[in-house]
Amino acid sequence: MSEDLKALKDELTAVKAEIYRVSAEAEIRKLHFKYGYYLDKCLYQEVVDMFSDCPDAFIEFHGGRYRGKEGIRRLFIDRFxxxxxxxxxxxxxxxxxxxxxxxxxxxxxKDGKHAWGxxxxxxxxxxxxxxxxxNPRGLVQWWESGIYENEYIKENGVWKLFRYRYWPFWHADFDKGWSHTRDEYVPxxxxxxxxxxxxxxxxxxxxNLWPQTKVVPFHYLHPVSGKQVKEEDMRAPLLGQDHMMSDPSLSLDVPLWDGTTGIHGH
Structure with missing residues (x-):
């Protein structure tokens, strides 16, 4: 009887953990979608308020990393x-x-306090x-597409944006299309x-701007093989060219930062 009770308790613990995981995934999904709706309407203060107060929080955007709440505010409020x-x-x-x-x-x-998206x-x-x-911008109309690889943390019982990595993939003037995109569409x-x-x-x-087509790294392993994509397969050489002739692959790693400005590599 005691063994049956233990098995029942173990099963209940596993079910509770699974319910928490599914619930957390749904909450984080809603969190990011809400972020998108705020961006739609230039509600930048609401976006900043969604970020964690942790000093390790950041957002990467167009070749720059904005650190902490102050840096994130500088991007959304002072710039955008x-x-x-x-x-x-x-x-x-x-x-x-x-x-x-x-x-x-x-x-x-597994700790239930950190997530990737x-x-x-x-x-x-x-x-x-x-x-x-x-309007200072005149008459403009453009398309843009990109990939997010983000981290989220649960802070004081609330899921918040933690580390946002946004890789714009391509931009295009509406009337010309993506085949004619100029270099550094956004400088x-x-x-x-x-x-x-x-x-x-x-x-x-x-x-990673078009016509570059490197793979934005996946935070997850392959669902069947359990392996990560090979580094050389994440590069984008010219057709028929060896991958070693192309630019290095991208990375999700966060280089150590000593508080100074400058360029940090991959």
């Missing part, structure tokens, strides 16, 4: 809000910035012709904060 809405928190008439979030894969660590975003953006003459940062008041805390060599 000033660039798109002249400092307003919220939308402006005639400006489109829709972020569709797709193909989400969420994995919660991989998503694709597809963005349509631009200005309406009725406001073009008064990479050249200087760090405070030399650049809106710059990142670090420059990172993790760019």
């Amino acid at each position: 809000a000033k660039k798109f809405t002249q400092g307003r928190n919220g939308p402006i008439h005639g400006f489109l910035l829709d972020h569709a979030m797709l193909q989400d894969i969420i994995d919660v660590d 991989r998503m694709r975003t597809f963005m349509s953006a631009g200005t309406h012709e009725s406001i073009a003459k008064d 990479f940062p050249k200087h760090c904060y405070p030399e650049d008041p809106m710059g990142p805390d670090e420059l990172v060599e993790r760019t």
Whole structure:
């Protein structure tokens, strides 16, 4: 009887753990989708408030890593809000910035307090012709797509954004298409904060802009083989060229940082 009771308790423990895992995955999925809806309408303060207060939190964006709540605020408030809405928190008439979030894969660590998420975003953006003459950006319309490989942590009982890695994959002018995308469609940062008041805390060599097609690393192993994709298979050589002739693969690793600015490698 005691053995049956122990087996029942073990089964109950396993069921509770599975329910927690599934529930956490659903909560994190909603968390990221809410982040996307806030971005749609330039609600940048709401985005910043979703991030962890941990000093190890960051967001990687277009060749820069913005560290801690201060760095994250510098990207969303000092850069994006000033660039798109002249400092307003919220939308402006005639400006489109829709972020569709797709193909989400969420994995919660065994400790139940840390998770990974991989998503694709597809963005349509631009200005309406009725406001073009008064908008500093003029009449523009473009497409953008990219991959997120993110980390989340449970902080004081609440799931929060922790480490966000956004790899924009391609941009395209609406009328010309992706075959004619110019280099650095969105310019990479050249200087760090405070030399650049809106710059990142670090420059990172993790760019992957079209026509580059390197694989953004997967946080998970292959579901059948249990293996990670080979490093050479994650590169993108020219057709018929050896992979060693191409740029190095990307990485999810976080280099140690001593608080100084500069370029950190892969």
